[in-house]
Amino acid sequence: MRELYAKLNRLFPLGELTERRSNLAFITLTAEYLRPVLLHLRDREGFSHLVLLTAVDWLEEGQFQLSYLLSDRANGRDIGLRLMLPRDGASMESIHDLWPTAATYQRELREMFGIDFPGSPRINEEFILEGWTDIPPYRRDFDTLKFAQENFVARPGRETWDPARHMKDQLYPDGA
């Protein structure tokens, strides 16, 4: 992985390398180099499979982190590309033309995080949130409990137990 990183770093200005395992590593980079790096990895290095595309909400930093995980089936290695986006008006270039499956991930990110991918097919069609009016629910500033209490009628008499507490009471009734 280090050679690969070194090779890539000669071609593109990359961020740091994080090695998780001998065959799994993450590289940070900036948004404008994503496409060339992806293309290079796909066409030159044999990373033919887009495993997933997901996001992390760094609310405090005001940023979204996108992770593109690629897999090289032939050599049994995976590589992840990480990049940061500003949280306000988050928008990223679509890569559905590189991997058609990316459109699905991008649609999901659009629905759940509100990250836009202009040009991605059916990007504004929701998967499950038909008629959703609130902020996207996977954003960390979305309060799901409050939302549920406001929107859904609860049956009175329900007791809600904290699972950890409950198990502890069960297993150690004398409160050890």
Added chain:
Amino acid sequence: MHFEWMMIPYSLLTLFIVVNYGLLLTALMQKIGARVGRRYGIPIWQNYIDLVKNYGLRSSITHGVMFYLGPVFRLSGGVGLLLFVPTIYGSVMFSNLSFAGDLILALYFVFFGALGMALGAGESGHPHAAIGVSRGLSQMTAAELPFALAVFAVALQYQTLSITEIVAAQQGAVLHWTLFTNPFAVAAAMLSFLGSMMRPPFDLVLAPQEIPIGPPTEYHSSYLALMQTNRVIFPIAKIVIYMNLFFGGAASWPVFFLKVFLIYLFSLFVGVAFPRFRVEQSIRWFLVWALPLGIVAIVLV
């Protein structure tokens, strides 16, 4: 033969017997099928309950005139087919209304119900109904071919188109049955029989999970009840034709019950053992396997 008024009560009696036998027989067949899967299966009287329940439903909808008439066509087809064929050989009581026409009438009357049903299903406006009809008709064209050849062979063999006379010619000994005198025709016809019974491997028409049961997908309540009634009459009416043409007919009700049961069982045996064909596969199957048998049958007669 001529029409007599007594034929009406006699025919109704035949109809009554066949409906009841059919209700029980279909349930029995389902039970046997369940036993193959190591289940108990439905109670033997379950069909009666389902029928009562469907007639007893309080509401129904209609998509239009043809939708309404479809099940009527369907059941008329079944009842008519049954009544146009003599049920018990040698019995005046149970030769029904067969004075109206011969074997050919029976063969073509099969389509009466199918056509009406297809029209009704079509008017429901449901694409799955239309897909089911398309599949059913496609498969039918290939499945009917060996049967038509077999019928032709049998008619040539006995030099008659009258069902009664064909049965008469097979009397005397078991070896006089067409089954033994013209085995190729029977083989072809029995393969074709599989195709017309809506059982695997030829049940793509109904394909419950894929095109929710095809043509009847919009039918419910009393419509469905009529069609259920047909589902118990029609196969038996068809089997009666097979029995008369190929298996020596039946001279009494017990023989009738036995032979119908056994012929029905044949389709069940095949059905539980084989998975489903796609339409084009089943068309090819009939053309490749059943058709040559039919050709041999008419060439050898």
Added chain:
Amino acid sequence: MKAELEKRIVKGPDGIEFEVDPLQDYYCQEAPTVMPAAYSKIVEGFFNWARAESLWILGFGTGCGAIEMRPLMTPRFDAYRYGVQWRPTPRQANLFIISGYLSVKTLKRAIRSYEQMQNPKYVIGLGSCTINGGMYWDSYNTLKRLDYYLPVDLYIAGCMPRPEALLQGFEDLKEIIRAGKGEGANQYAQYFDWYKMNQKQVIHDWDMPDYNW
């Protein structure tokens, strides 16, 4: 409202333009009515017995509980023994099992399917989620009380209840039906406005007629 449901101007083959309102022209807008029982009590009792002994389940797994229904078809449980069958179309089914959590999106489909079933029809709520939200009590997308939206005849508690519990549930439901208490469909028709109000409260993009025949 989806674009295909909005009113549109179309031009006929003779060149005359006219307006098409899909909701009016393509959907029946009648509300359901309360369907009276048979005139004779004996007949109604007979019918109720038949209805009880012939439970046709709509094959619609709305949630994770659907997996618990499959074993019922297998030799181990064999629900067919009790007159229970699965039908692929709501038209022919008279029992709707809401099998577990019901998301807002699924609710819309469940309402449609329920309304397309014929009277009398029964609903079983399967699992805790349908009763009070269960483990999804704080979810942004899951209903917490099924009977606010559909008339429920019977709840089977558990997370998830085992197939045996389901079999027991069927037997209990049969009791209810035989007793002539399985009138959920009429109840739905009677309190139609209330149900609709509840449904529309959670379904924000209501893009269907009020009653789906």
Added chain:
Amino acid sequence: MVSPIFIIAAGLGTAFLLGLLRDEWRAAAYGLTLAALAGTAAIAGGWLWAFAIDGAAPVEILTAGTPAPFAINLRLGLPEAALLLLANLTGLLSAVYLKDTLSHLGRRAMAVLLIIVMAMGGIILTRDLFNLFVFFELIVISTGGLILLSAERHALGAGFKYLIVSQLITILLLIGIIFAYHAAGTLNIDGMAAASLVMLKGGSLAFFLIFIAVVAELKPVPANGWALDIYEAAHPAFSAIFSAAVASASLFAVDKLLLIGGPAWLPVATAIGIISFVASNLLALPQTNDRRMLGYSSVGQVGLILTVLGQRDILGDSTLFIAGGILFSHAVAKAGLFWLSGLVAGRNLQDWSALRGQPLLIFAFVTFLAMLSGLPPFPGFYAKWELIHLLAGHGRLVLLALILFGALLEAGYLFRWFGYIIKGEQPTEVIVPARHKLSVAMIAALAGWALGYLWGGLSAHNNLLQTLPLLFALGFLLLEWLPAWIKNSLAIAGLVAWFILGYPGYDPLQLIFATIMLLGGALILMASYHAQGRRVGFYPSAMLMYAGLAMLIVAKDSFNFFAAWELLTVGSYFLILRGKHSEPHALSYIVFSLGGAFLILAGFALAAQGNSQFSIEALRQVAQPLAPWVFVLLAIGFMTKTAAIGLHIWLPGAHAEAETDVSPMVSGILLKAGLFGLFMLLMHMGKQQLYGVELTHVLMWIGALSALIGNLLAIFQEDAKRLLAYSSIGQMGYALFGLAMMNHLGWLMALMFVINHYIYKSMLFLSVGGIAKRTGTRLMYKMGGLITLMPLSFIAVLIGIIAMSGVPPLSGFGGRWIFYNAIMTAEYRLPMILIFLSGPIAFLYLFRLIHTIFLGQLKDEHRKIKEAPFWILLPQFIYVVCLMVFALVPGLALRRVDAYISQFFPQGALNWEGLTITSDYGYWSPVSIMVVVGVIFMTLFAWLLFVNRKAQKVKQFNIVFAGERPFRPETTHFAWNFFAPYRKALGFLTQPLVTGFWETLTDLLHTAADVARRFYTGNAQIYAIHFLAFVVVLFLLSRGV
């Protein structure tokens, strides 16, 4: 009588006189020219009258008072007089036509015109060889002058090419003449003939040179590159003279020469003629320039006449009738077409669409077209009939085949041209023909009709222009100014009246066909009441077809049969051509039909063994080695009409693209003509064997294949009318199959199909037509859910498809029942496999038809459409009643026919006692079936109504959709490619092999023609070399002579 010498003298004299006039007196000069031409024409006409009516003997004119060989002598007989009249009239009419040009160019041009006409007279009259040469040279010189009349800038080049080749011809001619003279000692043609010139030393070569030189004037292929350039470049009025008159005169010269050459040279003439005929018609195929194409056609026609002259040995006395018939047809038509071409601005064939909207011009064009193609009632038709019969009688079959092939090619490009006129792009500017030009063209057209009448009278057969049905049809031409509904009433009345008139004379078979064709035709015509306006052209065409049909069923001899066949073919062609996009389909229809007709002609000719009178009955007596061939020819001919598989490719388009009320006519009625022919054929010829193959067996296979493939193709159509059209192929296959079974019930079944197919196909075509009219499309997947909006149409279609699929209790079942009984005695069993397969397949497309149109989802744009027009519905419901009645009491129609068929097949008749119909094998009681089914149905219906009394009516999107809702009706209607799995399984059977075959064939022809025409490079010297090579090759070949 005025001496014919004045014909020459007048022309010559006036030409000199013109030279004396002052240049400004153009009008006077023009008047003088016209007067001279009219005068000479009058003299010729007078002589013609004298010979033809008064029966005068031919006269010899001795120019110097002494008989030949001491002076030039002229001879005037009937042919000379006729040709003189032709030449002078053509000249006169061209002069009229050329009014503006001649007035502009002045008296010199007029003089040259007079000279050429005079020279033609000379060629026709003279009996002196050298004199002939002189007149030919005059023609060359005047042609050289007249070519310059054209405004076309290439005319000069063309003229010069002509002069170069003329020089060569002159050289050959002169050398030939001098040696002929040397050998025979005389220049007189009759003298040379008497001296047997060709037998003398050196005489043969001399004759060859003369002969080849004169033949070269006929522009034989391949030595004719120059001539085509002239046709293309010259003024059309001159081309008219050049093609019609000069060629005729030259032909006559060749005819005279053949007198010298004797029988030995006839084959040479034949060979040159037939090669020219076939090759130039082939070369005409890829032409786009109208005049050049007409040039090729001229060359071809002249070649055909030369062939006829070459066949003098067998044609004998008929030569004059045949050659004259073709010659005059050619001359009038070609002159007429050239004159018409002067009215059209563009030179491309497509530009002729400018004629559209000019009924008179189109009438003239159609007249010329029919004359050239040898269609009845024009002279060419009678001539062709005689010619083919005589050729067949003497076993010259190769020649016969070549002639028919060439004629078919010619018809092909001519009718294609007509298609451009009727269906080409709407012209931007409308042509306003000058009155004198229009009248010239119209005179030619009327002359054509007159000639038709004349030849009809001269022929040994009945004069077609005196037959009542044809006159009735033609009468509609005069009534075109009336509104359509009046004409429609007249047409219906005519059909019904003709049926009533003929009723006592029909035998049961004829009665059935007459009922369908005449009464049935009247019924379909009721649908035409819905049409607005005048519908110009519809009624003459339709009534022409009906006239042909009416004459066909009562035809007693082969001539009348064939004439009727051609009439109905032409009539139906015009009908089909009326459809919006029907041009290519109408063309393939007419080409196939004419091809079929030619085969029929050949078949009859073979059967008749040289007798031109041949009763249909006599087909029975055709001797053995010949009979199967006759059978094959006739059967293929008839099968082109029934569209048996292989010959079917014209049908789908033709039926589908025709107008709403035309489709049922051409499908329900016209196809029956082919069946009628097959009935006749099988009735009289019975079973035939060819190389040990039973031909009826072959027919059976063809019928079965047609049934299968027709039906199979039908299920894959998206276009409702195409679907019905393919279904017709299948249905006709059934009928053919029934006929070919050659047993009692087989024939009965075929007749049952005739009746049934008429009823339900007419009905379905009308319904679908009505629907297409309302929805504006014929594509089924674009419709759907129309049942509530068009319930009456739905009922008609429903009844139609139940009847057609043979489901009891409607009438189609009777057909199936008879079919099963019939195959019990059939000798062959294997074709049944195909028939059995095609039966259920019919069910597929019928269901598709009703489902995708009426059921399923109604589309947005169709929500407001109305039921079909009343006049289209009315006949449909009459058909519904017919179907019901026929279903209940089939005996009404079939009983008599059954008895009639017993004449031919006594075995296997049905028993019609009581309500039950009994055969040897089974029984069938239509009334009982109807009652039983009705009672069961009504009982169940009543029960359902009771239990289901509270049903809620819902709308089209209230369907269960797996919890979803339908998106739009278009995406919810399952209709497109409805039988997709079927295509996967059996689609390989629907490969367009037949279409591919015919397309390859036409492509090959076109390619061959396209390659061959590169031969004409346009270089004068090359043309000269062609000519010399032609001479050398011909010389070498004729050495054997």
Added chain:
Amino acid sequence: MAHIALATGFILILIGLYGALTNRNILRMIVSFTVADTGVNLVIVAVGYLRGRTAPILDATLPAAEAAARIIDPVPQALVLTAIVIGVGITALMLAYAYKLHETKGSLDIADYRELKW
């Protein structure tokens, strides 16, 4: 003598034809044809010539009664006169054409006039 004339005539014809077919210049072609025409005329005269006879002119030296035995055949003579006249006519016409052709296109090459073909 007659044979020589005959042979000359044919040779002239062949020369003429050769010239007409090989020269692309229109004027040369016309001249060639004239040569060929002359050859034809020569042939005609040669064919009509009879050795030892006199010209067919009836005058004092040749009484009509003897004419048939003493004169050569007069017909070819008559023919050749006509042929010459016609030949002149055609040549004139061709020349006129040549002039017009040159006028329209400015070329006398026969290969330039190939617009009409096929």
